[in-house]
Amino acid sequence: MLSKKRTGIFLPYFQGQRLSDFPQALINILDKENVHYYDGVYQLANATNYVQPVIEDMLSKVHSKSMIDLVEGTGYFEAASYSAGGTVQAAEQIRLGNIDNAFIFTGFGDHHAGRSYFGGMCYFNGAAVAIAALTEKGGTRFAIVDTDSHHGDGTRDIFGQDKEVLHICFCSQNHCDGNNNVDVRVPHGINDKGYLRRVRQAFVPRVSTFNPELIFWEFGYDATLGEYGDKGLTKDCHVEIARIIKSTADTVCRSRLVTILCGGSRRDLATYIIPKIITLMAEQE
Numbered sequence: 001m002l003s004k005k006r007t008g009i010f011l012p013y014f015q016g017q018r019l020s021d022f023p024q025a026l027i028n029i030l031d032k033e034n035v036h037y038y039d040g041v042y043q044l045a046n047a048t049n050y051v052q053p054v055i056e057d058m059l060s061k062v063h064s065k066s067m068i069d070l071v072e073g074t075g076y077f078e079a080a081s082y083s084a085g086g087t088v089q090a091a092e093q094i095r096l097g098n099i100d101n102a103f104i105f106t107g108f109g110d111h112h113a114g115r116s117y118f119g120g121m122c123y124f125n126g127a128a129v130a131i132a133a134l135t136e137k138g139g140t141r142f143a144i145v146d147t148d149s150h151h152g153d154g155t156r157d158i159f160g161q162d163k164e165v166l167h168i169c170f171c172s173q174n175h176c177d178g179n180n181n182v183d184v185r186v187p188h189g190i191n192d193k194g195y196l197r198r199v200r201q202a203f204v205p206r207v208s209t210f211n212p213e214l215i216f217w218e219f220g221y222d223a224t225l226g227e228y229g230d231k232g233l234t235k236d237c238h239v240e241i242a243r244i245i246k247s248t249a250d251t252v253c254r255s256r257l258v259t260i261l262c263g264g265s266r267r268d269l270a271t272y273i274i275p276k277i278i279t280l281m282a283e284q285e
C-alpha cells in the first residue's frame, strides 16, 4: 500500500515582507499527522521541534574563514545561519529516517553563495553545507536541481569539479561538462509547456542515471510573470515543476527531496505557490 510522505517544514527566523503570511498560510497543512513542523520564531502549539542555526565548524567545511567573517560584518549572520541550518537539519532528519522530504523557508540563501564569496542576498550555501555534513557521515552522491531564474554560480563554484554532485541549473546559458554540471538555457517569454519540457528532458533522465541518494531543489519563483527574473512562467508552472521533481525523487531516491526556497519577491505568489508545493510533497506517491 502506498503511504503518505513524512514531510518536514523548516521555518526559521527571517526578515522582510515576502513571507509574512507564513506560517498562517500553512494552517491546514500543519495539522496533518504526516507533517513535521520545525519552528524558528513562532511558538506554535504544533511546533514540536525547533530550527537550529548551522554551527561555524560546519560552515567552514564549505566557506572560507574570511568569507564567514565578512558575513558576520553584514548584520545578517544570525538569519543566514538559521536559513542554512534549516537545510542541514532537514537533510540530517531525512538521513536518520525521521522524515522523507522537506521544505525549507529561507530568509537568505542559497545558490549565489560560493566558497569565498556571497551576493544576491545569498550568504551561505545551505545545500552545500548539508552535502558536506552528509558526506562526513558516509553519504556519496547528491543531485542539485535549480529552477530559480538565475544561474546558480555559487553552487557551481563549490561543486564544479566534484563529479559526485550532479548540478542541473535552468538559467540563461547552455553548458554541459564531464563533471556532471549542466545548464539549460531558458529564453525570456517561454511558456509553461516549454519550461516543463526542458525539465522533463534535461532533469529526469540525467538524475535517474546518476542515481543520487538525495535531491536538493533550489526552488525560486522569480521567473514568474511580473517578477524581477520574469521568464514568462505562470504561478501554476512551479507546482507542475514540483510534481516532476517529486515523482522523480519517489522513483530514484526513496522520495528523499529537500526543497529550498530561493528567489522571488511577491507575497501573493509565495502564498499561492508554496502551500501547493508542500501539499504535493506530503501526498502519497
Ligand SMILES: [Zn+2]
Residues within 6 Å of the ligand: 148, 149, 150, 220, 222, 229, 263, 264
Ligand atoms: Zn534568482
Ligand SMILES: [Zn+2]
Residues within 6 Å of the ligand: 150, 151, 152, 169, 170, 171, 172, 173, 182, 183, 184
Ligand atoms: Zn545555470
